[in-house]
Amino acid sequence: MKYNILVVDDEKNIREGLAKLLEMEGHRAVPAADGREALALLERGDVDLVVTDLKMPNLPGDELLRRALAAVPGLPVIILTGHGTIESAVQAMKQGAYDYLTKPVDMGRLTLLVARALSEWEVKRQYREALQELQKRSQFSNIIGKSDAMRRIFEVVQLVSASKASVLITGESGTGKEMIADAIHYNSDRKDKPLIKVHCAALSETLLESELFGHERGAFTGAVARKRGRFELAHRGTLFLDEIGEVSPGVQIKLLRVLQDKTFERVGGEETIEVDCRVIAATNRDLSQAIAQGQFREDLYYRLNVVNIHLPPLRERKEDIPLLISSFLTEFAEAAGKRLEGLDAKARAALYSYRWPGNVRELRNCLESAVVLSRSSLITLEDLPPHIRSDADKNYVKLSLGLSLAEAEAELIRAELLAQNGNKTRAAEVLGIGRKTLHRKIQEYGLEG
Ligand SMILES: Nc1ncnc2c1ncn2[C@@H]1O[C@H](COP(=O)(O)OP(=O)(O)OP(=O)(O)O)[C@@H](O)[C@H]1O
Ligand SMILES: [Mg+2]
Numbered sequence: 430m431k432y433n434i435l436v437v438d439d440e441k442n443i444r445e446g447l448a449k450l451l452e453m454e455g456h457r458a459v460p461a462a463d464g465r466e467a468l469a470l471l472e473r474g475d476v477d478l479v480v481t482d483l484k485m486p487n488l489p490g491d492e493l494l495r496r497a498l499a500a501v502p503g504l505p506v507i508i509l510t511g512h513g514t515i516e517s518a519v520q521a522m523k524q525g526a527y528d529y530l531t532k533p534v535d536m537g538r539l540t541l542l543v544a545r546a547l548s549e550w551e552v553k554r555q556y557r558e559a560l561q562e563l564q565k566r567s568q569f570s571n572i573i574g575k576s577d578a579m580r581r582i583f584e585v586v587q588l589v590s591a592s593k594a595s596v597l598i599t600g601e602s603g604t605g606k607e608m609i610a611d612a613i614h615y616n617s618d619r620k621d622k623p624l625i626k627v628h629c630a631a632l633s634e635t636l637l638e639s640e641l642f643g644h645e646r647g648a649f650t651g652a653v654a655r656k657r658g659r660f661e662l663a664h665r666g667t668l669f670l671d672e673i674g675e676v677s678p679g680v681q682i683k684l685l686r687v688l689q690d691k692t693f694e695r696v697g698g699e700e701t702i703e704v705d706c707r708v709i710a711a712t713n714r715d716l717s718q719a720i721a722q723g724q725f726r727e728d729l730y731y732r733l734n735v736v737n738i739h740l741p742p743l744r745e746r747k748e749d750i751p752l753l754i755s756s757f758l759t760e761f762a763e764a765a766g767k768r769l770e771g772l773d774a775k776a777r778a779a780l781y782s783y784r785w786p787g788n789v790r791e792l793r794n795c796l797e798s799a800v801v802l803s804r805s806s807l808i809t810l811e812d813l814p815p816h817i818r819s820d821a822d823k824n825y826v827k828l829s830l831g832l833s834l835a836e837a838e839a840e841l842i843r844a845e846l847l848a849q850n851g852n853k854t855r856a857a858e859v860l861g862i863g864r865k866t867l868h869r870k871i872q873e874y875g876l877e878g
Pocket of ligand 1: 571572573574600601602603604605606607608609713789790793
């Protein structure tokens with residue numbers, strides 16, 4: 430992605446030198462010779478980062494900083510300062526500048542600083558887009574479910590959204606844990622503030638630590654600039670800790686402290702930082718088992734699990750399947766530009782009886798491919814993935830037209846006996862008849878042996 434960087438300096442050589450460097454890094458540099466010109470460019474609304482000198486005619490750098498942040502909250506502004514004016518750089522930092530560099534500018538350092546600031550900016554941009562997208566929809570209309578279990582979950586989401594309590598969302602993979610976390614945030618009064626997500630299993634212990642808490646310049650090799658952690662980025666908003674069950678003991682202790690007294694230090698730093706952020710965690714692990722095995726701190730568990738939302742697997746709320754099917758079908762048919770009437774009876778029954786180990790995500794993927802593969806306006810068994818189809822075969826009795834009712838009954842009994850491995854008591858139960866009646870029918874239809 431190409432970012433627009435406003436380069437503000439009254440010295441032509443510096444301005445052009447910086448612009449050239451940033452262009453070489455793949456960005457689009459927009460030069461401005463003084464603060465007023467910069468402000469006019471800012472007002473166009475597509476600037477992603479500002480690099481500005483402090484001492485300039487017309488409008489000084491600190492005033493530009495103030496107005497830039499008022500116009501675009503959170504915009505990263507990097508201050509350039511001459512020797513002897515460090516004081517004013519420090520002042521600028523207090524006003525919300527992203528960082529500062531002394532002149533002559535160390536180009537390597539600037540490049541790194543710009544890259545880091547832009548990646549944080551990108552997180553915020555994605556959040557803003559997601560927010561707009563979500564606000565277009567009503568409440569949690571994107572979460573589908575009408576089973577009692579889901580209705581109860583919607584109620585809890587509504588209730589916890591109004592509070593600041595930590596929430597632990599549990600449930601198998603693909604049950605919609607992240608969707609629930611989104612719903613809580615966007616229904617809370619923090620909805621205009623960031624929702625920051627951290628995938629805890631994806632990072633090594635050291636990386637996760639610096640990702641969560643940030644680090645100071647020089648904290649470790651490669652830490653050339655100060656970096657704000659996700660906790661700081663989530664200030665006044667919500668922090669979503671996904672796969673919390675995978676966090677190492679060292680990071681667990683640090684998390685416990687933030688949850689207890691809302692404070693922490695950046696890696697390699699001494700300043701104690703206070704944050705106000707709501708924590709939502711999710712896991713598909715059984716944490717009580719992890720606690721018993723000594724892999725997860727019990728005290729942390731209680732801090733996270735103030736409210737628990739458990740998403741039952743899809744196979745335990747099959748009433749939701751038809752609604753999910755029709756919603757996904759509409760969505761994918763529209764995307765593929767196909768006119769679809771729905772699924773034929775066999776395909777529908779196959780989706781209903783399948784166990785869905787991958788839950789809603791698997792159902793969604795299954796329908797996406799079925800829509801692509803379908804050749805008529807009805808999705809048939811053949812359009813479904815083979816394992817779902819073959820599962821269905823086992824559960825099916827083929828009844829061709831032309832059979833009498835008695836023949837159909839015989840077919841069903843034969844199949845049920847097969848499915849129950851010849852256990853007549855169980856077969857009779859499923860068929861809803863007495864054992865004696867079953868015996869009589871077996872003899873009558875010659876099904877023995
Ligand atoms: N109730 C639902 N209604 C509509 N879509 C859903 C629902 N539940 C899950 N999905 C969809 O299923 C997919 C998986 O959901 P999500 O990422 O929230 O699951 P998860 O529980 O976080 O999974 P994992 O444990 O693998 O991270 C997403 O595409 C989501 O849109
Ligand atoms: Mg998830």
